[in-house]
Amino acid sequence: MNTSGQAVWGVLSTANIALAQVVPALQKSDRLVVGAISSRDGDRAAEAARSLGIARAYGSYEALLADPQIDIVYNPLPNHLHVPWTLKALEAGKHVLCEKPLALSAAEAATLSEASQRTGKNVREAFMIRHHPQWLRARELAQGGALGEVRAIHVSFCYDNRDPKNVRNQREIGGGALLDIGCYAVAVGRFIFGGEPERVVADVDRDPDFGTDRLTSAIMVFSGGRRLVFTCATQLVRSQEVQIIGTTGRVLIPVPFNQPPDREARLLIDDGTVLKGGAATIDTFRAVDQYLMQAESFSDLCMTGDVDPYGLQDAVRNMSVIDALWESEQTRGWSAVKAT
Known part of the structure; x- marks a missing residue:
């Protein structure tokens, strides 16, 4: 922690999401500071530090972890490196x-x-979506009875990336649609329904060259027959949408995942009297940076010692659902979600 009492963050790698979205978001805060960035390429780390105004640059991840001033590490490494380097950071x-x-x-x-x-x-x-006001409002509407009994959620999240060098297209390091973006749909169901799915079924189309799932569709069944249906894809036109559907109303989130930080967000709330939402009420939210809100939430929690509602156990539960989806692909049938 620096002398002003702010938590000091270190960034583990110069991944694009870190340089383009997360670090600029963190630098808007007066409650934390980005103190260092690292890369396996020292020149690349130094250039990133210069361009973003970060005080220290390290030519190895180990050097950043050895910095005694760093309180919190942000890990945006490729998927297969998440656990090994998170473990090193904890140690x-x-x-x-x-x-x-x-x-x-x-x-x-x-x-x-x-x-x-x-x-x-x-x-x-x-x-990060769990901190955005549009999602907090959507959950409030869903759980507070404004939509009647919420029985279904529909999620679509797609983009087109066919670059064989991109980590999202490398199966052996955790590429593919489900791990990259389908994990959001899993988190959405658990966030809105406020519980864990009991069983799932998935159908997967794999790229013949990459071996990654380029199109995955699935059903997640929660208690009481509630269900989330989703499609995620890495080789379709860029698109995303979420609908939360109840017995008396529905909520449409037009930009659920990549809401720009400089544009206001909208929820469309419709009672179904006019087809295609012609009579929808629109809830509008001022422009906010969801990466900033996520970082400040986590930073404050780490400094105060409060219990994290989205801690490690939550992550294990999300992965348990993904495990069941992979099992369903293999068995070509329903798979029970194992309790954790």
Whole structure:
């Protein structure tokens, strides 16, 4: 922690999401400071530090973890490196905000538990949407009875990326649609319904060259017959949308995941009297940076020692659903979600 009492963050790698979105968001805060950035390429780290105005640059991840001034590490490394480097950060006495998915399986995610408990350091999976006002309002409407009994959620999240060098198209390091963006749909169901799915079924289309899932569709069934249906894809036109559907109303979130920080967000609330939402009420939210809100939430929690509602156990549960979806692909049938 620096002399002003702000938590000091260190960034583990120069991944694009860090340089383009997360670091600029953190630098808007007066409650934390980005103190260092690292890369396996020292020149690249130095250039990133210069361009973003970060005080220290390190030519290795180990050097950043050894910096005694760093309180919290942000880990945006490729998926297969999330757990190994989060574990190293915990052992170095740092809290960790790790990009989604936290791990490649629930069992791998759970291996962080002992180190987290022993060191007293927090691990959070970076689902930034849970901090955006549009999502907090959507959950309030869904759980507060404004839509009647909410029985269904529909999620679509797609983009087109066919670059064989892109980490999202490399199966052996955790590429593919489900781990990259389908994990958001899993988190949405658990966030809105306020519980865990009991069983799932998935159908997967894999790229013949990459081996990654380029199109995955699934059903997640929650208690009381409630269900979330989603499609995620890496080789379709860029699009995203969420509908939360109840017995007397529905909520449409037009830009649920990548809401720009400089534009106001909208929820469309419709009672179904006019087809296609012609009579919808529109809730509008001022422009906010959801990455900033996520970082300040986690930073404050780490500094105060409060219990994290989105801590490691939550990440393990999300991965348990993804494990069941992979199992369903193999069995070509329904798969029970294992309790954690």
